[in-house]
Amino acid sequence: MMANAQKMIEERKKALLEKGLLKPLGAAPTTPAAAAAAAAAAAASVAKSISKSPSGGATIAAPPVKAALTDEKSRKIAMLQAQIKNKLSSGLLGLDGSGAPQDKPTPLILDSEGRTVDSSGKEVQLTHVVPTLKANIRAKKREEFKAQLQEKPQEDSGEAKFYDPRISMRPQVRNRKSLRFHEPGKFQQMADRMRMKAQLEKLQGEISQIAKKTGITSATKLAQIAPKVEHGKEKIPNVEWWDSVVLKDNTYGPPDQPPQLKVEAITFLIEHPIQMKAPTVQNKPVYMPVFLTKKERKKLRRQNRREAWKEEQEKIRLGLEPAPEPKLRISNLMRALGTEAVQDPTKMEAHVKAQMAKRLKAHQDANAARKLTAAQRRDKRRRKLAEDVTYGVHVAVFRVKDLSNMTKKFKVETNCNQLTMTGAVIMYKNCNIVVVEGGPKQISTYKRLMLTRIKWEEDMVKDTDGGETPNSCSLVWEVRNLHTWIFMGGK
Incomplete structure (x- = not known):
């Protein structure tokens, strides 16, 4: 039934086109309203033709649902026709302003001198493509990209009040950082300078605290007055440097008269001389030996053996020593040898027993080498008895x-x-x-x-x-x- 209806719609369209009531596809209405009106008129005419019986009998009214569907389809067809016309008129499908397709390129016109001119005879400058390297192309693209970044984007009027021109925008490109290596010994020198500075500050703090406690600065004066002794020259001074602070005119005067003293320089405070380090090497402090418990001795022995084992493994890993052969026993024969033990178990068992006998002999030889002779045992017993008296x-x-x-x-x-x-x-x-x-x-x-x-x-x-x-x-x-x-x- 739908096929018959569509066929009748097509025939009706052709008839309307012949009579001039329906415009062709190129002259479709430009607005959706006009297109909808035209579609409605066409649908109404089709509905009238359908309502009549082909045999001339009584008319049967179309159902309202089918009529609504037909109107909707007609409206969609009209809208599609309007969209197609708009695209064709805008030249999106390769048509020029007049509606003719631009299949052929514009012909090249040359004057008598060989210059390129347009239809009016005016000279036209053609763009010449010069071959260049990829590096130049990348550099040009990089400059264009930087120029785009430097251009300030247009700000919306709503966000203009939140914009602060004093804040610089962070560039989107991350600058490449070059490798900078430190000179060997740089940080050691820095650490030495910091330690010397800390020691100097500590010494200055101690001196200032002592000066605050005593209330005098005579120690500094005495240090300034003390002459520098040059090695190899022994000159007897007229006045000792510790007496020059309290003597007038830096002289003792005649022997039969008391010396002239500066009374104001003498106070009730006791001045202690600065303690100097001994010129000889100080004896090392004697510390009391630490006596470990039995549990601590076992732990220390275990740690020492662990360190020795790690050192041996490191030598084996570096190739300084050959790797020891596996310690085979009857109990781990199958687990250690694997397929070899399965292929020839008798041979592998003999090999394991020979290795066990070899280990036992090495153990017995070591014990025999450590065993003391009768004379050594007597000497050891005599020595231990003699050492017993020392207690x-x-x-x-x-x-x-x-x-x-x-x-x-x-x-x-x-x-x-x-x-x-x-x-x-x-x-x-x-x-x-x-x-x-x-x-x-x-x-x-x-x-x-x-x-x-x-x-x-x-x-x-x-x-x-x-x-x-x-x-x-x-x-x-x-x-x-x-x-x-x-x-x-x-x-």
Whole structure:
């Protein structure tokens, strides 16, 4: 039905064009109102023609919805025609003012002298394109861009009251900064100058505080009066420089008369001379050694080992030392070797066992190299016993009921000699005294010998009543930190 309606609209348009009631496309109404009116007239005529039956029967009125759609389409068609005409009249599609297309360029006219002239015979200057470099083109574009930036933009009337001409606009282009390197040692010199300046200010502050406390400036005067001593020249002055402040005429006067003094220069204040540094090198201060706890010593040892390991790894990384071979064991065989262990496990196991045996042998050899010989062990023991006495001489006195047993008497004397101790044995009926002296460790070892190791109760001793009682030994007296030896040899 819509196709039939469109066909009838086209036929009606052709009929109106032939009769002159509808203007052609070039003479379309210039205003939307006129176009809408023309479209409405065309739509009305079409509606009348549609309302009549083609067989001449009764007329059927068009539905109002279809009529509204037809009017809307007609109005849109008229608006499009008006827009097309405006574009054509403005020359946007390549037409000149008369509506003719400009397909051909303007012909070149030359006069008798070969100059370019227009249709009126006036000479025309053609633009000549001169070849140039890309650098010149970029420079020209850069200058044009700078000129555009320098031009002040037109300000709106609403923002004019907020504009301050005193504030310069920041350029949009970032200037390229060149590299500037500092001379070596520049900042070290600056730091040295700052430190010297700080020390000088500190010294000046101390001097000013001292002057404020004392209320005098005689120290400065004395420093100015003190002559500069030149090395190699010893000239005896007439007046000592510290006396020149209080003496008149800078002289002591005759020996039989008292010197003339400046009484006003003498005050009740005591002036202390400036302390000078000793010409010799001062002894280094002696600090008390720090005794670390067992936990601190373990931590320090762990840190030292960590530093040594880092240094070794750094040497390996720099190529100064070869990398050590992996420490293989049976437990990490598969993890360390990987595919090699899978391909030939028997060979890899033998290789690991050989490496383990090699490590064990190196460990045993190191222990054997550190092991002391019998003579070295005796010397070490003797040296430690001798060093034990440096902490102080200890003395112990033991009382034994009976010392007639030769075996026990031999043990008492031999252990005393082996421990490099000195002492004496006093033998009496029912009262034998053993006196020994030595270091703290020597006394401790000898006490364990006399009181624990020797079984004195094995021997039976007769008492005053004639009965038998077991023999015994007891510690009678012990003293520590004696500065002198009592006995010079064991007896």
